[in-house]
Amino acid sequence: MKLKLIMDISWALLLARWKQTLVAAAGVTFSIAMFISLLGFMTGLNVLLDGLILNRVPHVRLYKSIRPSQKQPVMQVPGFRKHYHFISSVKAVNASQQIRNSQAILTYLRNDHLVIGATPRITTQVFFNDGNIDLTGIVQGIDPALENKLFNFDEYMISGSAADLSKMPNSIILGKTLADLLLADVGEVIQLTTTQGQVFQLKVVGLFQSGIQEYDKTQSYASVNVVQKLLGKTASYVTDIQIKLTDITQAPAVAKKFAQIFETDAEDIQTANAQFETGSFIRTLISYAVGITVLIVAGFGIYNILNMMIYEKMDTIAILKATGFSGKDVKTVFLLIALVIGLFGGLLGLLAGFGISVIVDQIPFVTPSLPTITTYPVNYDPWFYGIGIVFSLATTLLAGWLPSRKASKVDPVVIIRGK
């Protein structure tokens, strides 16, 4: 009942100055719309750019690196145990990069509930022979079906598909730039030399484009058994196991665990791609900064309008106080006005922001490096809308606070005497 009365008074004051109120609300609307659309666009871009890398990269990678023996002879001498060891005489031997028991590891991983999937890989360097020139390149031996399932391989194919690797014996998929350099097209046969000096001829069944030039210039894919043949290894030879997890944030912990269990090296995605997180973070930060800056400007608008209103309404405030309304009541009246401006402007801002997002989402965005993208990427995360309305209310309350306090402190005697 009491609050209802205060609300009625706020509403009457607000209606009496509806034009200014509308301008103040429009400021909030503008800034919230800006905030929503900017954040939606920026994070849409983030998701896209992250996806460019993160979708293609395993969350955990198991491999075996060649390095000097961990146990040097000097460590075995009890007398030197507490000393610093300078002598490390046992050098790296020509150990195998093979992951032992790879089949057992893959079976184990496929049954682990933390793991979405695991796929074997063999990576080897080759020289692509192009007339007199040899181009250094890398052939990745993959399991085409699994690769497609876990890393959306086909999304990056511009002709052919991953499945063709298993259908066609001795086949290869080349990066677009590499294929251009080799003047090779689908259906043609290329020649390559392995590091051991053996020469092979493989048929090109597809081309891919990842959007990363450096990658497309050197990479090629063949099925696991083709690469095993290139290296002259048996069917159990695997150098990499790529794992995708249900929860990417678990990657560092899981990597450590797997390294112990399987006695291999393990690298997690966060360590391997730290720079992408930084990029995403900066883009998000910029969006928030711009949104909040605009909102603060709108806050000053509200502050001004409330101040002006209070200046105009001195008589009203004096009468309210003389007839028994307390300073607190008067303060609530003006805070409510600020709140209405914030809520109304904010809600309209959410709508406008959504509208702008939808429009941006329709604008064509065609780039050869991203074959699956046709329009600008936009993120409609409801979280932004929540933050938007909370921000608009917080800003208006903050902007309304000082003027409302001023109104509550108005001395009716000064006003009545001054007339």
Place this chain on the structure above:
Amino acid sequence: MMEKIVLAARHISKEFADPLRVKVLSDVCFEIKAGEFVSVTGKSGCGKSTLLYILSTMDTVYEGELWIDGQLMKNRKEEQLAQVRNEKIGFVFQFHYLLKEFTVLQNVMLPGLKLNKYSKQEVEHRAMEKLTMLGIGDLALKNANHVSGGEKQRIAIARALINDPMIIMGDEPTGNLDKKNSELVFEIFKRLAEEYNQTMLIVTHDTSFARKTSRNIEMEDGQIINDIAVTDLV
């Protein structure tokens, strides 16, 4: 039976320090009993308004004691004083302060709604009654800004009456009205005194007005120099 003391001023003094230290009120003492119709007169600048603002609890910076309805007003919170004004005091200013954003009826209702003693319907009914009693019931739904000065002052009186206050205070309520309207407003005060036994304290410089009240307090340089029942005056 002794009449109840509605308001008592005990040794009230006030000085302004700005621009010079001037004592505006010195040692003002008097009591108002229920049903009295008191006028306060004196030359311009003698401290009448200042006294009235203190008595109405709006001004809290003074020395001495103010008792309203048997309660001391010293050291009370702003909110409590607002409550006292709302419930026990009706105020009529020289300039007819109405809220422009509301209708006549709403203006009269506001202090009643704030008091929150009656339902909205009852407050509205009571407000209508007061307006009708003052002969301006037909203005109820007009915007408060669209009525004449004399009408505004009568609306202000209706507003002062809405919570059945113990005392009505007025600071030159006829000071800004023409002769006809002044007389109309005075007739209303007289009726309130005679028919409703309403306690009133009205500041005025209109001696003919003062002569018709039941008691006159005369001030000079912040002091009471005369406090007499008006029947003696004739």
